[in-house]
Amino acid sequence: MTLFRDLGPFHTTAIGHGEMPLTIENNRGHAVGIETLHASLDAGCRHIDTAWAYYTPGEEEQTGEKLVREALDTWNGPRDEVLVATKVGLRRAWDGDKPIWPRDGKPEHLIEYGKQSAQALGVDAIDLLYLHRHDPEVPYEESCEGIKALLDQGVAKWAGVSNVTIEQLDIARRVLGDKLVAVQNQYSPIHMETQDMMDYCAKLGLAFVCWSPLGGYRHPYDEHLFDPFREVAAKHGVSYQRVVLAWELAKGDHMFVIPGAHRPETILDSLKADELELSPDELAYLG
Numbered sequence: 001m002t003l004f005r006d007l008g009p010f011h012t013t014a015i016g017h018g019e020m021p022l023t024i025e026n027n028r029g030h031a032v033g034i035e036t037l038h039a040s041l042d043a044g045c046r047h048i049d050t051a052w053a054y055y056t057p058g059e060e061e062q063t064g065e066k067l068v069r070e071a072l073d074t075w076n077g078p079r080d081e082v083l084v085a086t087k088v089g090l091r092r093a094w095d096g097d098k099p100i101w102p103r104d105g106k107p108e109h110l111i112e113y114g115k116q117s118a119q120a121l122g123v124d125a126i127d128l129l130y131l132h133r134h135d136p137e138v139p140y141e142e143s144c145e146g147i148k149a150l151l152d153q154g155v156a157k158w159a160g161v162s163n164v165t166i167e168q169l170d171i172a173r174r175v176l177g178d179k180l181v182a183v184q185n186q187y188s189p190i191h192m193e194t195q196d197m198m199d200y201c202a203k204l205g206l207a208f209v210c211w212s213p214l215g216g217y218r219h220p221y222d223e224h225l226f227d228p229f230r231e232v233a234a235k236h237g238v239s240y241q242r243v244v245l246a247w248e249l250a251k252g253d254h255m256f257v258i259p260g261a262h263r264p265e266t267i268l269d270s271l272k273a274d275e276l277e278l279s280p281d282e283l284a285y286l287g
């Protein structure tokens with residue numbers, strides 16, 4: 001992995017590892033989770049993205065953060081080079097047989113979740129803490145105040161916001177000031193409506209972190225949207241997923257991607273996307 005970029009004060013790999021599939025429903029178990037995180041760290045990945053809510057609903061909470069901590073504790077590489085980002089503001093539950101993500105943005109609860117995240121990650125201060133998603137029952141400003149309290153108390157060093165509109169980002173900027181360094185929104189060939197936000201982040205000097213950069217696990221979606229990526233991939237002799245990630249990273253120096261995986265093979269393939277050079281014609285073709 002060769003492409004490093006500045007995410008706020010962190011000089012880190014433009015491709016991070018999205019931990020979520022390793023600990024939510026349909027994961028392949030604890031040992032595969034550790035093996036998969038070790039594989040990406042060994043390959044040079046220096047950015048792991050997790051969340052308070054990355055656990056299977058109804059089971060032990062915060063298993064994602066605990067898995068990340070264990071993987072780092074048992075890894076022989078340079079732990080202090082790894083940026084670990086987490087998020088607060090969502091929980092897990094079942095709605096019948098459907099797993100859901102209830103929101104909880106009350107500032108006093110966010111403060112509690114943030115402290116629990118630091119404890120689960122085994123750190124005095126979280127590198128980068130995102131407000132996961134707006135809770136419509138709480139004014140956004142008040143939730144941001146909860147994140148600000150965690151910064152002020154030294155529980156988190158830097159802040160981000162996720163799943164935000166431009167209006168919400170402006171509220172967060174007012175409350176969090178220069179401590180706000182990243183926006184994490186969904187972006188992929190099946191989810192391209194956040195172009196305005198990407199442009200706004202570039203203008204403000206904020207990192208834009210694409211979540212579910214490969215389309216995520218919520219199938220079915222229109223698979224044909226990936227056809228142009230498959231065509232370009234065939235010419236390069238690589239997976240179309242690598243082309244998707246390279247295309248996203250080519251959208252600007254402020255762009256980061258955090259692909260997920262259930263196993264080492266897929267994340268190791270994705271991490272090679274920063275070695276793929278797409279020509280200007282190919283980028284124009286992909287849009």
Ligand SMILES: NC(=O)c1ccc[n+]([C@@H]2O[C@H](COP(=O)([O-])OP(=O)(O)OC[C@H]3O[C@@H](n4cnc5c(N)ncnc54)[C@H](OP(=O)(O)O)[C@@H]3O)[C@@H](O)[C@H]2O)c1
Pocket residue numbers: 017018019020021049050132133162163184185210211212213214215216217239241242258259260261262263266267269270
């Ligand atoms: N902020 C938010 O609200 C939010 C919401 C959702 C996700 N996220 C973050 O975004 C991260 C990524 O999202 P995601 O995991 O939903 O989706 P994703 O990265 O778009 O897709 C993951 C899926 O793609 C497959 N895959 C990955 N690399 C591949 C490759 N090189 N070749 C073939 N298949 C490949 C994986 O396959 P296998 O199953 O075979 O490994 C996995 O099923 C999450 O882990 C999480 O950190 C954030």
